[in-house]
Amino acid sequence: MKNWRYIVYAVVIVLAISLPFYTGAYHQHVATTILMFLTLALSWDMLIRAGQLSFGIAGFFGVGGYAAAITYLNWDISPFLSIALGGLAAFVIALVLGFAVLRLRGMYFAITTLALAEIFRVIVRNWSSLTGGPEGMVLPSTIFGGDSAQIYWLLLAIAIATIIVSEVFQRTRIHFALTSIRNNETVAKASGVDIFKYLVLAFAITSAIQGIVGGAYAQIYGFVSPEGSFHLDFTLLPLAMALLGGMYSTPGPVVGGLVLGIVAEYLKLQIPYGHLLVYGVIIVVVILFMPKGIVGTIRERLQRR
Numbered sequence: 001m002k003n004w005r006y007i008v009y010a011v012v013i014v015l016a017i018s019l020p021f022y023t024g025a026y027h028q029h030v031a032t033t034i035l036m037f038l039t040l041a042l043s044w045d046m047l048i049r050a051g052q053l054s055f056g057i058a059g060f061f062g063v064g065g066y067a068a069a070i071t072y073l074n075w076d077i078s079p080f081l082s083i084a085l086g087g088l089a090a091f092v093i094a095l096v097l098g099f100a101v102l103r104l105r106g107m108y109f110a111i112t113t114l115a116l117a118e119i120f121r122v123i124v125r126n127w128s129s130l131t132g133g134p135e136g137m138v139l140p141s142t143i144f145g146g147d148s149a150q151i152y153w154l155l156l157a158i159a160i161a162t163i164i165v166s167e168v169f170q171r172t173r174i175h176f177a178l179t180s181i182r183n184n185e186t187v188a189k190a191s192g193v194d195i196f197k198y199l200v201l202a203f204a205i206t207s208a209i210q211g212i213v214g215g216a217y218a219q220i221y222g223f224v225s226p227e228g229s230f231h232l233d234f235t236l237l238p239l240a241m242a243l244l245g246g247m248y249s250t251p252g253p254v255v256g257g258l259v260l261g262i263v264a265e266y267l268k269l270q271i272p273y274g275h276l277l278v279y280g281v282i283i284v285v286v287i288l289f290m291p292k293g294i295v296g297t298i299r300e301r302l303q304r305r
Contacts, residue, residue, distance in 0.1 A: 016156055020149035028148040030265050032220070035155040036213055037264075038257025039162045040234065041241035043209040045253045046169050047202050048242075051182035052102070053110040054203075057210055057238055059117025060090040062229035064211025065218040066124055069137045072219070079143040083215035090211025091204050098200040114235075121230040136225030143219040151220050158216060162209055166250040169202075178202060179248075236280070237264060243286045246293025255295050 020028055040057055047054055064086035072082035101112050124131040131137065144150040169175060177198045180188035189195055214234075218224045237260070238253075245256020260282070267278055290297055 013160070017153070020152055025148040028152045030261075032148070032152045032155045033265070034257060034261030035152070035159045036217065037234075037237050037241060037261055038254060039155070039159045039213050040210060040238035041245075041253040041257050042159075042162050042166050042250065043206040043213075044238050045242045045247055045249075046166055046209075047206045049169065049175075049182060049248050050178040050199055050202050051105075052199065052203070053106070054113045054206075055110050055235055055239075056113030056117045056207075058230050058232065058234035059113070059120045060094060060207040060210040061214035061217070061234045062117070062124070062224075062226075063093060063120055064090045064214030065224045065229040066131055066137075066214075067211065068215030068218045069139060069224045070130065072139060073137065079219045083212055083219060086215025086218070087208040087212035090214070091208035094207030095200065095204040098203045102196065102199045102203060117230060117235070121226050124229075125226040131226075132224075134226060136223055136228065139219070139222040142222040143216075154216060154220075158212060163250055163254065165205065165209070170250055174198065174201075240280075240283050240286075242293075243283055244293055246295035246297070249295060252293050252295040256293060259294070 019031060023031070040061065044054060044057055064083075066086075067089035068079075068082040068086035071077060071085045072079060077085075097116065101109060101116070104112055125134055127133075143154070169178070177188070177193050180191065180193055181195055181198060185195055214229065218229070238257075241256040241260045242253040243256070244260050245254065246252030271278070286293065292300060
């Protein structure tokens with residue numbers, strides 16, 4: 001059974017890598033967008049495995065985008081290095097803030113991360129000398145000269161790397177530590193789990209992933225702005241994807257990202273100013289009628305059979 005699973009994984013990877021050879025620029029752009037949000041959804045899921053509900057995805061996404069744009073414009077570096085520095089900036093900020101905010105739990109932590117995202121946006125909006133202020137910053141060129149196939153492969157590489165990190169979280173002692181923290185912190189502490197260390201580790205790593213995606217977004221589109229880089233889409237849509245696919249696993253956000261990513265593209269064409277409302281409805285419906293998501297529900301029914 002496991003051998004068949006690896007064969008399926010290999011086939012999916014080959015099809016994903018070869019997608020630009022049998023699709024046009026539009027479909028490659030859609031696939032790139034799906035990979036971007038799918039990666040954000042998976043990073044969010046990696047943190048919630050410890051029971052920490054974060055609404056700060058857009059905050060660290062925007063931080064990574066601005067860090068990549070600022071370093072690229074002011075230093076003589078490659079676009080790839082600027083993307084990596086965007087992830088590093090998000091990692092360092094999350095590491096520093098984690099020592100304070102990770103002492104909070106539940107909705108207190110969720111509200112704090114939402115506030116942090118807004119604080120980041122206000123800072124970049126008002127620090128005009130560094131960030132360009134409300135107008136944002138425009139890069140002299142886009143990565144790969146705007147070639148849609150190479151941009152797709154870049155996001156695919158980031159997504160695959162995130163999946164690997166998620167599997168490390170899922171298949172090592174980190175999984176048992178985060179799961180025990182989510183289930184019962186008192187028991188976890190009594191069992192010798194360093195709760196604070198694992199929470200800070202998960203928060204910093206997932207924020208770094210969000211920063212990398214934000215840096216890639218800045219290089220792909222060639223600009224950053226307070227409203228664009230910190231948009232609510234970068235928080236709400238990844239949450240909806242993870243909830244739809246199923247939380248606490250790698251396949252859940254991936255499946256949810258693929259399904260909802262295709263639906264989201266259709267909704268943007270049909271109701272460009274109302275698609276956020278549909279995302280909210282999806283979240284409510286999934287929580288009420290399919291709390292384990294698509295993957296969790298399928299697994300449960302297979303186990304019953």
